[in-house]
Amino acid sequence: MAATTGPTVLWLQGAGCTGCSVSFLNRISPSAPATAADVLMQTVNLAYHPTLMGASGELAVAQARRAYDAGGYILCVEGGVPTAFGGNTCLAWTVQGKATTFQQAVMDYSARAAQVISIGTCASFGGVAAAPPNPTGVKGVSAVTLKKTLNISGCPPHPDWIVWAIASLLTNSVGPLDCFNRPVALYGKTVHEACWRIGNFRAGKFATAYGQDNLCLSKLGCHGPQTQSACPATGWNNMANWCVDANATCLGCTSPAFPFSAIRRSTNAHESD
Numbered sequence: 001m002a003a004t005t006g007p008t009v010l011w012l013q014g015a016g017c018t019g020c021s022v023s024f025l026n027r028i029s030p031s032a033p034a035t036a037a038d039v040l041m042q043t044v045n046l047a048y049h050p051t052l053m054g055a056s057g058e059l060a061v062a063q064a065r066r067a068y069d070a071g072g073y074i075l076c077v078e079g080g081v082p083t084a085f086g087g088n089t090c091l092a093w094t095v096q097g098k099a100t101t102f103q104q105a106v107m108d109y110s111a112r113a114a115q116v117i118s119i120g121t122c123a124s125f126g127g128v129a130a131a132p133p134n135p136t137g138v139k140g141v142s143a144v145t146l147k148k149t150l151n152i153s154g155c156p157p158h159p160d161w162i163v164w165a166i167a168s169l170l171t172n173s174v175g176p177l178d179c180f181n182r183p184v185a186l187y188g189k190t191v192h193e194a195c196w197r198i199g200n201f202r203a204g205k206f207a208t209a210y211g212q213d214n215l216c217l218s219k220l221g222c223h224g225p226q227t228q229s230a231c232p233a234t235g236w237n238n239m240a241n242w243c244v245d246a247n248a249t250c251l252g253c254t255s256p257a258f259p260f261s262a263i264r265r266s267t268n269a270h271e272s273d
């Protein structure tokens with residue numbers, strides 16, 4: 001599966017749902033690389049990915065280890081990092097009967113990486129995996145390594161954002177970051193600013209129930225005004241749709257406080273009905 005040329009990428013998966021990888025696999029773009037397969041086969045040398053690589057078991061781990069020894073790779077981390085119980089609630093792999101916790105793998109592999117990308121809100125900030133009461137002590141990657149990561153938040157992040165992050169790191173063109181270490185190019189605007197329903201927001205025309213086309217969803221608990229994300233511009237599923245287009249409120253899934261903030265706002269909206 002791995003390309004023989006191109007920068008080496010390792011992708012670790014921890015406390016998450018694999019949705020970020022699934023989102024990445026949905027990449028369909030008019031510009032190259034057009035698909036996730038193009039990224040993996042022609043752009044980067046994917047040395048390790050628990051669910052995409054052909055090798056498995058200790059053979060797969062040996063591939064990761066070779067990349068680790070060479071150093072200088074891009075480390076993509078998907079999922080939060082469980083830290084309670086010595087990290088033993090989430091194992092990265094087992095070699096000759098000796099288990100390595102995901103926490104230890106993230107610590108070790110980030111130390112020799114040229115760049116670390118936190119893919120998704122769980123890796124960036126803890127996300128759903130760290131929602132209260134968080135018995136396994138899940139944290140975001142940088143909170144564990146105490147090193148800066150490039151955070152591509154979203155639950156999941158758009159495939160184009162993931163590819164953009166990898167490509168921009170390779171060309172040294174990420175540009176400025178916001179206070180949560182997310183690229184301003186992707187997270188510089190709120191969903192609300194770019195939402196096509198904002199005219200109805202300004203006119204005070206609000207939906208009071210789901211399914212009322214075109215009306216602003218603010219009173220149903222829309223998180224658009226508090227959420228920095230490029231969703232209105234990039235759309236989803238090859239621009240077919242996105243949450244607000246589908247008459248669903250923005251849940252704020254790119255935000256550091258997600259999902260707790262979304263639950264609270266949604267509850268408040270319904271209590272004020």
Ligand code: SF4
Pocket residue numbers: 191192193195196197198199201215216217218222223224225244250
């Ligand atoms: Fe803003 Fe949400 Fe209303 Fe769109 S639907 S204008 S994002 S509050």
